[in-house]
Amino acid sequence: MRFVILFCMLGFVICDLPVHCLKHQVAGKWRLYLEKPTQKGVGLLPCGHEIPDRAKTSYMAYSSNFQPSQDFEVTLGDDYKVKSSSKSGEWTMVYDEGFEIKLGNMKYFAFSKYEPKGREGVSYCDQTLVGWYTNQDTQERGCYRAEKTEKVESSESIKTVSIVQPEFMDDDDMKSLSFLQVQEKTPEVNHEEVVEKLNQKEGTWKAKVYDHMKGKSFAEVAKSLGKKLGFKKDKSYKQQDQTANKVFVQTADYSDLPKSFNWKEKLAPPRQQGQCGSCYAIATMSMLSARLKIKGENVDLSPQWSLNCNYYNQGCDGGYPYLVNKFAEEQVLVSEGAEPYQGFDGSCNFQKAKSQSKVYSTKNYKYLGGSYGRVSEQVIMSEIMKNGPVVLSFEPSYDFMYYESGIYHSKAQTNDYAEWEKVDHSVLCYGWGEEDGVKFWMLQNSWGNQWGEGGNFRMKRGVDESAIESMAEASDPYVINQNSSTSFSETKSNESDFDYEDDDSIFSFNQIRQNLK
Structure with a gap:
């Protein structure tokens, strides 16, 4: 057995x-x-x-x-x-x-x-x-x-588990797991039959069987979607406090928002997160990188830096975009070239930032709408158009992993597969559009460019599909030129940008954010 x-x-x-x-x-x-x-x-x-x-x-x-x-x-x-x-x-x-x-x-x-x-x-x-x-x-x-x-x-407490990219959970990975809880392996799934049934259902998207799925059970393949919430509810967890949130009234004018808009030309190619539960870090760094490119700074920021050094999150074990942004505002970030993505937790070497001609930070990290759970479709659209892509998180059903093309909306029934458990997954939202009267978000995943529409996907907009409109996050990145008293688009202190301490593991700003208030 x-x-x-x-x-x-x-x-x-x-x-x-x-x-x-x-x-x-x-x-x-x-x-x-x-x-x-x-x-x-x-x-x-x-x-x-x-x-x-x-x-x-x-x-x-x-x-x-x-x-x-x-x-x-x-x-x-x-x-x-x-x-x-x-x-x-x-x-x-x-x-x-x-x-x-x-x-x-x-x-x-x-x-x-x-x-x-x-x-x-x-x-x-x-x-x-x-x-x-x-x-x-x-x-x-x-x-x-x-x-x-x-x-x-x-x-x-609710048990949550970080989820990795599906093709990276193989038998060797399973052998490396140590005993906390065991159960008999669920049977292999006939994925071709599942996809055939999904494609027979009326909808706006097509499903396919990916090569890595063949011969694997649902439990194995499902380790691809974010972090497991570990409980089942008919109503999205993220909506549990929504009754109180309805007192929040949107007063801004959104009449100038177009039917379609996107920042796709400012995106780096989709990353492949591999066997690390890093979707939250990848999505956040992709958001910050795109916003820097919009301002004219062509850089891809390192999610590995956050995985290694951020004590607010749990590295490859999971975390939250809000806390990536918080860490970025208090500390500094480095480019992908300075700290390449590895797909596993490494040691934090803050000393690396000293050797960079440029480092990066953020300000105004936030949940859109002012606080967790108070966002709306229009607020997300307005933020994207004015400032750049944002990070969205959602709770995909099992059918999402089969997505190939089209405008995703869940075709799954809650009782289709008893072993399925809700998960949470963070992605980059870079725009919106409309096709045949169906509104959609434009999103980038972190499963490489072989998945979906070249690594991207579209999801129904305006109906909170899979809780996609329940939590949106962003912050404003800027550049720090270490050898200059001013940085890109930000006026800094007249004093030297950095005042290094003797300890090789840390350094501190010398009034570097004095003019950011």
Whole structure:
């Protein structure tokens, strides 16, 4: 009898953090506890988390050494507003794993607390892990944590698993998995029969069987779509808080938006993510690269740099575009040439950035619409037209992996295949159009140019197909010329751009963002 191993590779769980907290559990009064700042400007400050972060250790990070020097109370409102005794601001959920507060000149981000009890873990939505704060005026950064003044009942966490590109999950990969949970292997699927049935259904797209699918089960082939959410619901998880979000009213005028628009000529060829759950990093770097090209800077930024050095995400084990953008604003990015894509987690060598004539950063990272879950079709279109491509995330059904051409919409029924589990996948959205009266998004995947329409695909627009319109992210990239007092399209400090510290692993800006406020 043959077995497959789920959820564990190389001795640890392959997943985003096993925590599941919703907005209604987080909103309310919190007390924030801050340590003194320990970092100024660019430089790694993991606050006890591994680089990249790991689910098996993140819940313990720095907890025994944390020594706060001050504390204060804030209220997180259902309307995404924040109030303290003297200031006001905004906040947002970061998917279901944490939240970020913007209060005056300060930003606070932390993951919600969890513990790995049982098979899936327990979430404590009234507490955070040790997280990070930033003074945007002084660029001082430090560690903090928070507790809600009113307790929330603990709940079972949702297990998530990073998913890799389908053809890269072979028998050797399965043999390398170590035991956490095993089940009898699901039978091989007659993919030709599945595709025949899909193509017989009325729709606007065609399916095909890709070579890597032959002889593999659904469980094996399905390791291609993002990260497994690990639970089934009739309603998209991303829409669970939408009732509260309906109070958000769009007031802008979108009447000038054309029927079709795209930035395809500014895109690099589709990447092949391989056996790394890096869709979130690839999509984000592709978005930033395209926006730089729109401004005249011809560069492809390195997703590997983020995989190696970003302690907000879990490297090849998964992560979120919002936290890639956050890391990019606080640190620097390098080009693909400086840190080529490997498709696995490497060590972080921040020293590499010193030798580059140019490095890159961002500002104004955001969820479109102002906070998580408040975006609309028109807001996405307006952002793309004004500033460039954006990152979208969606929950594809099993039929998406068979996509060949056309305008995708799911033909799958929820009960077609019992072993199928919802997944989450991030892609680059670079435009929109309309064909035979059907509106669509234009998107780039990260499975190479042999998949879909040359590595790209189209998806129905305006109906939140597969939750594609529930979460959109972007930020504004810029160039830093290390040997100049000014950078591309941004005026910098008159002082030298970089002030390197003696420690070879880190360096810091010398007032480099003074004029970005």
